[in-house]
Amino acid sequence: MDPLRLTLAAARARLQRGELSPPDLVEAVLVRAESVQRKFHAFLWLDPDRARAEARKVAQQSPSGPLCGIPVTLKDLIAEEGAPFTCGSARRSGVRADRDAEVTRRLREAGVVFVGRAHLHEFAYGVTNENPHFGPARNPWDPECSPGGSSGGSAVAVATGCVLASLGTDTGGSVRVPAALCGVVGLKPTYGLVPREGVFPLAPSLDHVGPLGRTVEDVALVLEVLAGAPGRYTADLGSGIGGLRIGVPGGAFWELAAEGVLERFEEAVRLLERQGARRVDVDFPWEAASAAATAILMVEASWVHLEGLREDPMAFGPDVRERLLVGLAIPAERYVRALSLRRTLARRAWDLFRGGLDVLATPTTPILAPRLGQTTTKLRGQERDTRALLTRFTNPFNLLGLPAVSVPCGLVEGLPVGLQLVGRPGHEATVLAAGSAFERARGPFPTPRV
Amino acid sequence: MREEDLPCQLRSCVESLGVPLPREVDLPTNLLRAVLERLRALDTVPVEAEEPLPLLWTETGPWTPSV
Numbered sequence: 001m002d003p004l005r006l007t008l009a010a011a012r013a014r015l016q017r018g019e020l021s022p023p024d025l026v027e028a029v030l031v032r033a034e035s036v037q038r039k040f041h042a043f044l045w046l047d048p049d050r051a052r053a054e055a056r057k058v059a060q061q062s063p064s065g066p067l068c069g070i071p072v073t074l075k076d077l078i079a080e081e082g083a084p085f086t087c088g089s090a091r092r093s094g095v096r097a098d099r100d101a102e103v104t105r106r107l108r109e110a111g112v113v114f115v116g117r118a119h120l121h122e123f124a125y126g127v128t129n130e131n132p133h134f135g136p137a138r139n140p141w142d143p144e145c146s147p148g149g150s151s152g153g154s155a156v157a158v159a160t161g162c163v164l165a166s167l168g169t170d171t172g173g174s175v176r177v178p179a180a181l182c183g184v185v186g187l188k189p190t191y192g193l194v195p196r197e198g199v200f201p202l203a204p205s206l207d208h209v210g211p212l213g214r215t216v217e218d219v220a221l222v223l224e225v226l227a228g229a230p231g232r233y234t235a236d237l238g239s240g241i242g243g244l245r246i247g248v249p250g251g252a253f254w255e256l257a258a259e260g261v262l263e264r265f266e267e268a269v270r271l272l273e274r275q276g277a278r279r280v281d282v283d284f285p286w287e288a289a290s291a292a293a294t295a296i297l298m299v300e301a302s303w304v305h306l307e308g309l310r311e312d313p314m315a316f317g318p319d320v321r322e323r324l325l326v327g328l329a330i331p332a333e334r335y336v337r338a339l340s341l342r343r344t345l346a347r348r349a350w351d352l353f354r355g356g357l358d359v360l361a362t363p364t365t366p367i368l369a370p371r372l373g374q375t376t377t378k379l380r381g382q383e384r385d386t387r388a389l390l391t392r393f394t395n396p397f398n399l400l401g402l403p404a405v406s407v408p409c410g411l412v413e414g415l416p417v418g419l420q421l422v423g424r425p426g427h428e429a430t431v432l433a434a435g436s437a438f439e440r441a442r443g444p445f446p447t448p449r450v
Numbered sequence: 451m452r453e454e455d456l457p458c459q460l461r462s463c464v465e466s467l468g469v470p471l472p473r474e475v476d477l478p479t480n481l482l483r484a485v486l487e488r489l490r491a492l493d494t495v496p497v498e499a500e501e502p503l504p505l506l507w508t509e510t511g512p513w514t515p516s517v
Contacts, residue, residue, distance in 0.1 A: 192506060291491035298485065309469045322478035325471070329463040329482055334489050340497045347498075385484065401506075 003029045004161030004447050008070055008218035011164055015069045022069030026055035026113050029071045033115060033162040036450055040138045040147075042156040043116035044076050045084045054113045061111060067225060068111030073163045075151050076117040077124055077200040078209070080104050087200045088120040088150075090133035091308070091315040101198025103167060103209055103226055110225040115163050119153025124169055124202045125301055125320045126150055127177050127390045128370065132317035136372055140182060140448035141415050145369040148178035148390065151212065155182035158212050160450045165213040165222050171202045172297055173364075173394025175210040176406040180364035180418025183408045183445060185435070186212045187219045188394075190425045191401030194226045203300035205339075206293060206398040216407060216435040223428060233429050237436040242276030244434060247352065247360040250281045256392055257366040258379060260412035265363040268409040268419045271441045272361070272434070280357060289345050289396035294388075295330060295338035296399070302327030342399055349400050353424040359434050362393045364406040364418030393420060403428045407435045408445045416445075456482055 001024070014020040030048045037043055051071070058069055074080055077087040079097035081104075086092045100108060108114075119137040121129050129137045129152025137152040139145040140159045147156045151168025155178035158166050168175040170188040179186025187210045194209045201207055211222035220233035227233075248269060254262065273279055302309075302324050305316075309328075313321055352360075367377050367389050376383045397404045402422050409419035419438065423431035439445075460477045471477075 285495045287491045288495045291489050294485065295489050295492065306467065306469075310467075313469055313471050314475075322481055325460065325464055325469070326478055326482045326485055328467055328469070329460045330485065330489070334486075334492065337492050337497065338489075341492055341495060344495065344498050388488070 001028045007215050008164040022055040022059040036160045040156050042153045044119050046116040051115045058111045065111030070112050071115045071163045072112040073115050073118045073157050073166045075120050075168045079198040088122040102195040121150035122317050122320045124150040139369050148181035150174040152178045154212050158184045170208045171206045173391040176364050176394050179406045181369040183416030185219050187405045190403045203297040220432045236433045241437040244277040245280050245358045246277045247280050247282035247357045261363050264410035264417040292338035292341045293395035293399040295334050298327035299335045360422040362420045364420040368415045403431050405435045
């Protein structure tokens, strides 16, 4: 059995029919995980015997939960009782969680088997997953490239068949960016839908917990457990998108996108149109929204880590330390302005949806996976900051709290490109149905050679 | 904030909040400059007398507490 060829939904069906047992499935993914770990470093911790013991335990549960026997890994800032809880920081080496986060508890109750702890950017504060304490996670499509972050290990683990789903966190794009760069599906739900209790914060006003999986259906199945809503997100997945109004940003939005990415995006929109969707041009102050997200994130992250900075600023990696120090010096007026602007922009976004828009579409990232260590990217003749570019299309939706999914939509130079679909608040089902319709029209997405 | 004041301003913020940064560590002045420049975009949209309150969504749009 090749776990790379198995979706969560297919594995679930085989497990429920008794054609596959949780111990057999977990054994298959552990074989994969141990070989992938050497090359791509998806995990910060891997304890095969613990996973085997959990698999034997869930195999005996009766009645079994909706995700019984499904191997899942959690980003190592989501508490899992008895497991390491480093948050990607050396200063937390040796820390183990004394209880489950609420999302962990819900998944455990649903019968999942936890496999290892997924790699991440230090304290989730970065989008490249280059971690000075533990080394980088690597992109399964090209190990010299970043897998994206901060939930990079989660995306690598899913893309390489080490697990069938993962949980990440997303404050500026940290689920969707690695999902796009690794060629898997990642969802940031509506702000507040999924509980954050037991999840180490980065910027509480923008933090979201979300699933990554190989298909939209896989992500929807996990979301149903996280949100405690059986059937809500899978019921409409097979429906068509005839008449769906899809908004596409215009104007200056595209000045920051690479040409290859734009070509794949336009092809994706045309594919949606051929399924009956209607394209609508949308005007919105994206630059202001992205700036407001940046201000809120930087100030709140510095507040979250102020005690750590006071204890020992040098215990942080250089990139994270720099951002935390800068956050301390952003004037309070900028932060308050950003919070006020957030409400203004939320009202404008609401007006867009009330005006008839169903879904908004953008590329997930304006550029392809950068090479490890690449701090700037040349775009249309100008060198730009790679980290800021990677979140430019995702962080407005953290600011606005809207549900957004990234679905693989093609390859450029052998690297995946993501299509981001954004919906009105609480309408994850619409976003996922649109993503699923796109997947069907697109056909199977290739897997990396690992 | 004036350009020439940035290093001093950054050092002052860090120290006044009790962060013991060794003197030999370079302060990320260039990053602060780039971030403040980017935050100018906040001024491109008029804020409609909004209070800086948390954002929560409801079925009827952005949630606004009674003020």
